[in-house]
Amino acid sequence: MSETMNRRTFSSVLAAGVATSAFGARAEAQAAVSARNVVFVHGLYADGSCWSEVIDRLRPIGIRTTSVQNALRTFADDVASARRALDAQDGPTVLVAHSYSGMIASQVGVHPNVSAIVYVAARAPDAGEDYATLAARFPTAPAGAGLIVTDGFAVLGETAFLNDFANGVDPAKAHLLYAVQASNATSLTNVRTTAAAWRSKRTWYAVSLQDRTINPQLERYMAARMKATTIELDSGHLSLVSHPQEIANLILSAAGQRS
Secondary structure: OOOOEEEEEOOOHHHOOOOOOOOHHHHHOOOOOOEEEEEEEEEOOHHHHHHHHHHHHHHOOOOOEEEEOOOOOOOOHHHHHHHHHHHHOOOEEEEEOOOOOEEEEHOOOOOOEEEEEEEOOOOOOOOOOHHHHHOOOOOOOHHHEEEEOOOOOEOOHHHHHHHHHHOOOOOHHHHHHHHOOOOHHHHHHHHHOOOOHHHHEEEEEEOOOOOOOOHHHHHHHHHHHHHOOOEEOOOOOOOHHHHHHHHHHHHHHHHHOOO
């Protein structure tokens, strides 16, 4: 198949708030293995319920969904939780990661049940790579300035959470997410993966163009480096909440359920 025929355009109705740039419009198409299972892993300042809007769009069409609850205390424990969820799947599984959990997916995504990985505004360092050093190559996103640290655990203050982490989310929903945010060990910002599953598994990536937690240019860089099938959404960091249909569609593409 030629390179031209090997590329696929992802787009959405403009009224839905999706903006696809020339970079996103010429996303690298990949032949997806048919999968009926999806395992979600969440990032910092959140819990497994943040995927509920996406799950609500997948479950009614026969997709088996599992959302892992990360303890956010040690990277090893979070990886172990994701691995247990993958062990419980009965066949090919799409692993979906947001933000910090992109590192979990990169570490555990070598699991034999994983047929594809979907990164949603997610970290994707190479094996052994210092993510902080990688991120420092791009302008600093403002959310980090709102961290409140107590006894080695961090949360986002209300202003930073609403304006920089949940920007673009319905205000009532954003306040609810703020109320249930999970604290995380500050040591999680310094961990390194020993694997980069995106080097051996098919990958998809959703870039958030209005992201104020991870620089969108950094997201583009990571997506391009892994040669991911990529879409760009006119959303903040929580596109899984503000643009759940677009994220569900991307997951279905990774699962071989739509072209």
